[in-house]
Amino acid sequence: xxxxxxxxxxxxxxxxxxxxxxxxxxxxxxxxxxxxxxxxxxxxxxxxxxxxxxxxxxxxxxxxxxxxxxxxxxxxxxxxxxxxxxxxxxxxxxxxxxxxxxxxxxxxxxxxxxxxxxxxxxxxxxxxxxxxxxxxxxxxxxxxxxxxxxxxxxxxxxxxxxxxxxxxxxxxxxxxxxxxxxxxxxxxxxxxxxxxxx
Amino acid sequence: xxxxxxxxxxxxxxxxxxxxxxxxxxxxxxxxxxxxxxxxxxxxxxxxxxxxxxxxxxxxxxxxxxxxxxxxxxxxxxxxxxxxxxxxxxxxxxxxxxxxxxxxxxxxxxxxxxxxxxxxxxxxxxxxxxxxxxxxxxxxxxxxxxxxxxxxxxxxxxxxxxxxxxxxxxxxxxxxxxxxxxxxxxxxxxxxxxxxxx
DNA sequence: AATATAAATGAATGTTCGTTCTTTTATACA
DNA sequence: TGTATAAAAGAACGAACATTCATTTATATT
Numbered sequence: 001x002x003x004x005x006x007x008x009x010x011x012x013x014x015x016x017x018x019x020x021x022x023x024x025x026x027x028x029x030x031x032x033x034x035x036x037x038x039x040x041x042x043x044x045x046x047x048x049x050x051x052x053x054x055x056x057x058x059x060x061x062x063x064x065x066x067x068x069x070x071x072x073x074x075x076x077x078x079x080x081x082x083x084x085x086x087x088x089x090x091x092x093x094x095x096x097x098x099x100x101x102x103x104x105x106x107x108x109x110x111x112x113x114x115x116x117x118x119x120x121x122x123x124x125x126x127x128x129x130x131x132x133x134x135x136x137x138x139x140x141x142x143x144x145x146x147x148x149x150x151x152x153x154x155x156x157x158x159x160x161x162x163x164x165x166x167x168x169x170x171x172x173x174x175x176x177x178x179x180x181x182x183x184x185x186x187x188x189x190x191x192x193x194x195x196x197x198x
Numbered sequence: 199x200x201x202x203x204x205x206x207x208x209x210x211x212x213x214x215x216x217x218x219x220x221x222x223x224x225x226x227x228x229x230x231x232x233x234x235x236x237x238x239x240x241x242x243x244x245x246x247x248x249x250x251x252x253x254x255x256x257x258x259x260x261x262x263x264x265x266x267x268x269x270x271x272x273x274x275x276x277x278x279x280x281x282x283x284x285x286x287x288x289x290x291x292x293x294x295x296x297x298x299x300x301x302x303x304x305x306x307x308x309x310x311x312x313x314x315x316x317x318x319x320x321x322x323x324x325x326x327x328x329x330x331x332x333x334x335x336x337x338x339x340x341x342x343x344x345x346x347x348x349x350x351x352x353x354x355x356x357x358x359x360x361x362x363x364x365x366x367x368x369x370x371x372x373x374x375x376x377x378x379x380x381x382x383x384x385x386x387x388x389x390x391x392x393x394x395x396x
Numbered sequence: 397a398a399t400a401t402a403a404a405t406g407a408a409t410g411t412t413c414g415t416t417c418t419t420t421t422a423t424a425c426a
Numbered sequence: 427t428g429t430a431t432a433a434a435a436g437a438a439c440g441a442a443c444a445t446t447c448a449t450t451t452a453t454a455t456t
Contacts, residue, residue: 001401002452008404024309025224030444040405042446051444107308110301111222148362148376149355149386153393156354164346178346188347195351195393199431200422206434228414238435240416249414 009047011037013058021103025055025111056116059108062101063117067125069094076132080141081193083132088158088189092180095162102166143198153195157188207245209235211256219301223253223309254314257306260299261315265323267292274330278339279391281330286356286387290378293360300364341396351393355386 015036019028030051034041048054070090074083095102108114133150136142142150165180213234217226228249232239246252268288272281293300306312331348334340340348363378 001454002403003454004403022310024311025222027310029442031442041444042406043404045445046403103308110305110308112220112225113222143389145385146376146382148359149382149389152355152358152362153386153389156358157350160350160354161346164350178344184344184347187343188351191341191347191351191393195389199424200433201424202433227412229412239414240436241434243415244433 004047008037008039008043012039012044012047012054013061016054016058017062017100017104020055020058020107021100024107025113028055052113052116055108055113058104059113059117062098062105064122065098066094066101066105067122071125071128074128076128076135078132080132080136080139080196083136084154084193085189087155088185091155091158092162092185096165096180099166102162140198142196150196154192157192158185161185161188202245206235206237206241210237210242210245210252211259214252214256215260215298215302218253218256218305219298222305223311226253250311250314253306253311256302257311257315260296260303262320263296264292264299264303265320269323269326272326274326274333276330278330278334278337278394281334282352282391282394283387285353286383289353289356290360290383294363294378297364300360338396340394348394352390355390356383359383359386 012033016028016033019033019036028051030044031041034044037044044054048057070087072090074086074090076083078086108117129151130147133142133147137144145153161180161184164178168177210231214226214231217231217234226249228242229239232242235242242252246255268285270288272284272288274281276284306315327349328345331340331345335342359378359382362376366375
């Protein structure tokens, strides 16, 4: 018997991501995707049950990549300053290296597919992050806060900076471009730490 | 001659918003929209040039409502603490009162329609916000920062809190619901102020 | 080398899409 | 009250959609 060609699957996934990010979910047509990936439409249905399954699988894979890179060199028992810095650097690196992936995940977040994803969500990540915050509170390195408040103050600014960087155009009027470099990251991180320390 | 029926236009807009938020841009079918709004498909094309024009007009109107509510009782010459609090309260109120509108605007932000919108963007709002920040820096009420860093620290946490509130499910595991009340708003705002004050 | 099996295909399915056409209906103004 | 005019309607258009079907092709195993 013939075996599956993992290159075909990869081509399909890669082109699908590209199409969704460039043209929205509207723009993901199975026939156009087939053409872009160099396969027959029917071939897509060998690897994916249907259009929705393709999207969910895409999301799952991108999410897992993101998680594993984010947790690199991280340990929830780390001192708070150090752990938060590792998190910031890992996340920033992931998003800067994978702009298409980030765009896709943001797109999913406000689409009807969001409902499909929350069931499949990997719990380890959220648990690890919670553990980290609780440790920090216990060690008096972090003010006592609802987890959502902590998360909002600790990470939302980073995500916003990355989005400014990606969009090219920050808040300046003209041609001036906002570039998220290490200096600005450290500057912002120190503000966030100032807010969160007891 | 017959005059335009503003109620028809309103019905079309309202149902279109609802469809987009519930089913995504995919889900906005002109024929289904016509049925939902109780008009003929052809009638939509009296008020809107085409599907894209409808979406852009929707966005423009929602954006203008949002701007005007956000700037209520606000003056860029205000003391920093006070001005930031007014901004937080206005924005939070707008988003809590108009969840569909917020969802729609977030959806646009990561869609191909984003390109259509940036040209039509009202500059007054961004200018006013910039003026506010510069005043605060001049009066030594705010650390000297790139505008994007300020924006990320000052507002991104609020947006994230609102999103937790809307999604119903914060970071807790089970049935426990995160509710963004005034106490939590004030608590978070004071953290942000701590970060931003010189 | 023969065979069994699943991958891979291109054409075809019926459906739904955005938009327009022709006709009818309502109303501002003469 | 009659007339001009634009709103409103419903049916109709070809195009594009997701998916499947019948057939061919490649390959792991015998």
